[in-house]
Amino acid sequence: MATPHINAERGDFADTVLMPGDPLRARYIAETFLDEVREVNTVRSMSGYTGRYKGREISVMGHGMGIPSVSIYAKELITEYGVGTLIRVGSCGAVRDDVAVRDVVIGLGACTDSGVNRTRFGGMDFAATADFALTRALADAASDLGVAARIGNLFSADLFYDPRPETAELLKRYAIVGVEMEAAGLYGVAAEFGARAATVCTVSDHILKGDSLDSTARERSFDEMMEIALESVLRDDAAKGITS
Numbered sequence: 001m002a003t004p005h006i007n008a009e010r011g012d013f014a015d016t017v018l019m020p021g022d023p024l025r026a027r028y029i030a031e032t033f034l035d036e037v038r039e040v041n042t043v044r045s046m047s048g049y050t051g052r053y054k055g056r057e058i059s060v061m062g063h064g065m066g067i068p069s070v071s072i073y074a075k076e077l078i079t080e081y082g083v084g085t086l087i088r089v090g091s092c093g094a095v096r097d098d099v100a101v102r103d104v105v106i107g108l109g110a111c112t113d114s115g116v117n118r119t120r121f122g123g124m125d126f127a128a129t130a131d132f133a134l135t136r137a138l139a140d141a142a143s144d145l146g147v148a149a150r151i152g153n154l155f156s157a158d159l160f161y162d163p164r165p166e167t168a169e170l171l172k173r174y175a176i177v178g179v180e181m182e183a184a185g186l187y188g189v190a191a192e193f194g195a196r197a198a199t200v201c202t203v204s205d206h207i208l209k210g211d212s213l214d215s216t217a218r219e220r221s222f223d224e225m226m227e228i229a230l231e232s233v234l235r236d237d238a239a240k241g242i243t244s
């Protein structure tokens with residue numbers, strides 16, 4: 001039952017999938033945090049794995065960079081593999097003075113310069129918001145772990161290299177907690193196909209100050225965020241009365 005982009009069988013994915021942009025970050029998460037891991041997707045090297053975290057079956061798969069890429073994977077996971085919950089575990093840039101490299105941010109909503117949600121929403125502006133219960137679970141998990149996460153609007157950019165010099169200052173003025181490239185699209189896909197989505201990101205660079213982590217750090221050093229995401233799944237289960 002493979003799709004053009006995923007060569008897993010139905011049942012290979014858990015009901016909940018953690019999704020980093022980087023497939024090598026997906027592998028790192030699987031190898032570091034999950035037991036009984038098996039690889040479930042190899043197409044285009046967009047590594048996908050299913051394993052267990054504290055007994056709870058969870059999958060992790062890369063979604064690539066940008067809204068077009070995450071939209072393909074999220075849609076296929078929901079409609080072809082029955083996935084109901086998608087949690088993006090990303091990196092992002094900061095624009096605010098009070099958000100620094102390695103801070104954790106949670107995307108309550110996501111602004112964007114992409115047109116995808118207008119396309120799907122009849123030309124109108126869709127408020128791209130995360131699932132409330134999932135977001136609460138992420139916030140509570142962060143609090144439990146002693147992490148002061150920032151919760152607010154992300155900006156999901158179409159262009160990593162934005163040629164407009166004024167954009168970063170505008171985003172700062174609107175208190176954007178992080179600039180990344182997928183959340184608004186992920187929230188739109190989830191709304192269109194009846195799934196739940198949320199986003200947690202670690203700040204990898206400060207766009208206005210110039211601080212930046214290298215690619216290895218972006219792949220392998222966001223353990224605090226991974227623990228928040230994994231623990232949020234258990235919290236969310238408990239809130240729904242589901243146990244593994």
Ligand SMILES: O=P(O)(O)O[C@H]1O[C@H](CO)[C@@H](O)[C@H]1O
Pocket residue numbers: 020021022064065066089090091092160179180181182218
């Ligand atoms: O590190 P990931 O999760 O890929 O997230 C961010 O990094 C990529 C750009 O470098 C974009 O995908 C952006 O959203």
Ligand SMILES: O=c1cc[nH]c(=O)[nH]1
Pocket residue numbers: 091092093094157160179180181204205207
């Ligand atoms: O999309 C991204 C990710 C990290 N930093 C940015 O500036 N943009």
